[in-house]
Amino acid sequence: MDLGTLGAGLGAGITVLGAGLGIGRLAAAALEALARQPEVAGDARTTMIIAAALIEGVALFSCVICMLLVVMK
Amino acid sequence: MDKIMDIEPGLMIWTLFSFLIFLAILIKFGTKPLLNGLTARENRIKEAIENADKANEKAQKILKETDDKLSTAQIEMAEIVRKGKVQAEELIKKAADEADKVKKQKVDEAIREIERNKEIAIKQLRTEVASLVVAATEKILDETLDKEKHYKMVESYIEKLPSN
Amino acid sequence: MAGNNIYYNQSTEHGNNPSPTTNQVQANQHVVNSAHGHGQLAPGDVFPTLLSSLGNHRHISFFNADISELPVIIYDSKVGFHTYASSSSMVNQKLFTMHQDAYGHFHPPIRRASDNQPVSMDLSVTSLVVFEWIAIIVVLFLFGWVGRKYKKNPTKAPSGFQNALEFLVVFLRNDIVYPNVGSVKSAKTLLPYFIGLFCFIFTCNLIGLIPGGHTATGALAVTGALAIIAYFVINITAIKEAGIGNWLKHLLGGAPIWLCPIMIPIEIISMFVKPFALTIRLFANMTAGHVVLLSLIGLIFFFKLSNGMGVGLAITPISVGFSIFMYLLELLVALLQAYIFTTLTAVFVGLAIGEHAHEEHAH
Numbered sequence: 244m245d246l247g248t249l250g251a252g253l254g255a256g257i258t259v260l261g262a263g264l265g266i267g268r269l270a271a272a273a274l275e276a277l278a279r280q281p282e283v284a285g286d287a288r289t290t291m292i293i294a295a296a297l298i299e300g301v302a303l304f305s306c307v308i309c310m311l312l313v314v315m316k
Numbered sequence: 317m318d319k320i321m322d323i324e325p326g327l328m329i330w331t332l333f334s335f336l337i338f339l340a341i342l343i344k345f346g347t348k349p350l351l352n353g354l355t356a357r358e359n360r361i362k363e364a365i366e367n368a369d370k371a372n373e374k375a376q377k378i379l380k381e382t383d384d385k386l387s388t389a390q391i392e393m394a395e396i397v398r399k400g401k402v403q404a405e406e407l408i409k410k411a412a413d414e415a416d417k418v419k420k421q422k423v424d425e426a427i428r429e430i431e432r433n434k435e436i437a438i439k440q441l442r443t444e445v446a447s448l449v450v451a452a453t454e455k456i457l458d459e460t461l462d463k464e465k466h467y468k469m470v471e472s473y474i475e476k477l478p479s480n
Numbered sequence: 481m482a483g484n485n486i487y488y489n490q491s492t493e494h495g496n497n498p499s500p501t502t503n504q505v506q507a508n509q510h511v512v513n514s515a516h517g518h519g520q521l522a523p524g525d526v527f528p529t530l531l532s533s534l535g536n537h538r539h540i541s542f543f544n545a546d547i548s549e550l551p552v553i554i555y556d557s558k559v560g561f562h563t564y565a566s567s568s569s570m571v572n573q574k575l576f577t578m579h580q581d582a583y584g585h586f587h588p589p590i591r592r593a594s595d596n597q598p599v600s601m602d603l604s605v606t607s608l609v610v611f612e613w614i615a616i617i618v619v620l621f622l623f624g625w626v627g628r629k630y631k632k633n634p635t636k637a638p639s640g641f642q643n644a645l646e647f648l649v650v651f652l653r654n655d656i657v658y659p660n661v662g663s664v665k666s667a668k669t670l671l672p673y674f675i676g677l678f679c680f681i682f683t684c685n686l687i688g689l690i691p692g693g694h695t696a697t698g699a700l701a702v703t704g705a706l707a708i709i710a711y712f713v714i715n716i717t718a719i720k721e722a723g724i725g726n727w728l729k730h731l732l733g734g735a736p737i738w739l740c741p742i743m744i745p746i747e748i749i750s751m752f753v754k755p756f757a758l759t760i761r762l763f764a765n766m767t768a769g770h771v772v773l774l775s776l777i778g779l780i781f782f783f784k785l786s787n788g789m790g791v792g793l794a795i796t797p798i799s800v801g802f803s804i805f806m807y808l809l810e811l812l813v814a815l816l817q818a819y820i821f822t823t824l825t826a827v828f829v830g831l832a833i834g835e836h837a838h839e840e841h842a843h
Contacts, residue, residue: 289655293827296820300757303764307321314321319535320767323700324588326553326602327536330609331696331705338616339676346623347672350649353630357637 251312254305262302266295442477449473523786530774530781534767536699537607538567538578538586542692550610552590553603559592612696615683623679652678652822660826663833666717670829673713677706678822685766685814689807697817698766700759707755710825715751718832730832754828758821765817769810776803 273291277284453470521529540547549566554576556562564570567578567586576599579587589598626645629638638646657674661667681697688695696702719727731747732740779799784792 285655289659289823292816292820293823296761296824297757299765300761303760303768304757306768307760307764311321319532320698320771321700322535323704324536324602324606325701326604327606327608327699327701328705328708329603330605331612331702332708334609334612334616335676335680335705335709338620338680339673341620342623342676342679343672346620346627347649347675349627349630350623350645351671354646354649 247312251309254312255309258302258305258309262298265298269294269298445477446474521781521785523782526778526782526785527775530778531771534695534698534770534774537694538588538604540607540610546584549586550605550607553605554590554599555601555603556592556599558594559599607694608696608699608702611687611694612684612702615680615687615696618687619676619679619683648678649675656819656823656826660823660830661717661833662830663721666721666829666833670713670717670826674822674826677710677825678818681706681762681821682815682818685818688766688770689810689814695766695770697762698770700763703759703762706762706821707759710758710828711752711755713825714754714828714832717829721833754824758824762817762821765813769806769813773803773806773810776806 269291273287276287280287449470538552539549549568552562552564552567552570554562554564554570559575562570562575564573567580570576570590571578571580571586575593577591577593577596578589581587588602590602590604591598622641622645626642629636629642652675653671656678657671658664658667661670684696684702687693688698697706715727718730722730731744735743776799780792780796783795
């Protein structure tokens with residue numbers, strides 16, 4: 244185990260932290276919106292999934308970078 | 317593990333090639349008939365619903381018309397019945413009147429007949445009486461000679477007769 | 481990464497030995513086999529060995545059973561165009577060489593035997609290509625079957641599997657393509673593409689979840705190819721809807737003309753980032769699940785090899801429990817990622833069209 248691998252692992256962990264926080268806030272907001280206006284459930288769900296996918300995409304970028312750190316050391 | 321991040325150009329070209337051919341075949345044999353069928357059916361259902369709506373409307377109209385007709389017919393019927401009653405009453409009244417009239421006529425005729433027969437009878441009676449009186453008188457004249465007295469008596473009789 | 485190091489060493493050995501005869505290869509294999517014999521795997525080799533099953537292979541295998549080697553197609557600027565029925569026959573012809581591991585499996589790169597350099601284009605049919613084809617055949621079979629039903633009797637109410645497929649198509653049409661693309665004309669044209677895209681990705685994902693199957697969508701080349709098609713679909717639709725002039729004007733992003741040195745690169749980058757994000761998202765989602773799944777399974781063997789049979793058995797229920805949970809999650813992810821790839825492509829098409837339409841209104 245060298246420092247590069249350690250850095251990659253830490254990086255992945257921090258990324259997950261950020262992404263989890265982001266998606267959690269997103270889900271909370273979506274749920275609130277749903278509770279307030281149940282009639283827009285379909286729209287809210289679609290928008291939520293798209294936004295979650297975008298956040299997840301950024302997180303996955305960083306995870307891929309971490310993976311590259313391990314693989315290409 | 318290191319191979320996971322590889323981008324193999326061969327695999328990419330195969331994927332592009334396969335996917336495009338897949339799309340072509342899918343469109344030709346899958347989605348085209350499917351989507352056409354779907355739209356056709358949707359149109360048909362829409363049409364069917366529209367037709368059903370139309371038919372329903374028509375049926376409602378017919379029902380309303382029939383109801384209207386029925387109520388008019390009922391009113392007409394009542395009218396006819398009423399008229400019939402009136403007519404019948406009139407007829408009965410007329411018949412009764414006629415009957416009364418006929419009865420009266422008959423009675424009148426009978427009375428007249430009776431009157432006439434009576435007159436005839438009276439006339440006959442008078443002639444009879446006169447002849448009897450004459451006969452009697454002849455007899456009296458033959459037997460009793462108080463001419464004047466008897467004459468007076470006959471005269472008074474005759475006087476008395478027509479008054480009856 | 482000890483296992484990888486071993487492989488690298490072997491490949492360099494091969495590199496030094498440009499044209500090994502079949503006997504030499506077999507002898508080499510024998511030696512490695514005995515060294516790597518059954519049950520003598522080092523604990524550190526467990527994870528690389530398991531994870532190596534995720535990549536692309538030159539043969540089809542079902543669990544440990546190798547079913548068949550796959551054909552090799554090579555285009556090389558020096559040697560020309562060559563096709564072989566299998567990797568072994570290619571090696572036997574001695575025009576090209578390829579590294580063969582202890583299990584008799586071949587590993588790229590393919591090198592010219594003459595100067596030991598990698599060939600310019602390796603177009604071989606690999607295991608992931610075969611699994612793509614399987615997915616394609618499954619989808620085409622289902623759609624062809626249902627399509628024939630529709631052709632025969634277009635207005636009849638659907639029955640059986642037709643219902644499921646029709647539900648899917650109607651869902652894609654009413655909930656993904658039409659609302660997100662915006663323009664009805666483009667949506668109608670693109671609907672078959674989105675249906676194909678969704679079905680292809682979903683079927684590939686599911687085939688990867690069948691035990692023994694491989695996930696074609698877990699390779700960057702595959703998701704990259706899908707994203708390249710998506711890129712062309714997005715931009716061609718935008719150009720078709722708005723015209724080339726408006727499309728170029730869109731590169732300014734609505735900013736004043738003197739900002740173009742900043743805006744145009746940004747817009748061009750954003751144009752490429754979208755399909756790039758699609759590529760990475762699908763690849764990472766499909767790979768991550770399998771990596772976690774294989775790592776959980778690998779824990780059993782790792783602990784057995786390093787701490788003995790008892791620990792291995794003790795860890796098994798935990799490992800299996802977690803992997804069942806991961807497997808169910810993977811099922812959800814397989815559906816969700818197909819949905820997200822399709823939805824995002826539709827959204828990007830809608831964005832590209834919508835902005836142009838908006839500009840047209842403004843001018």
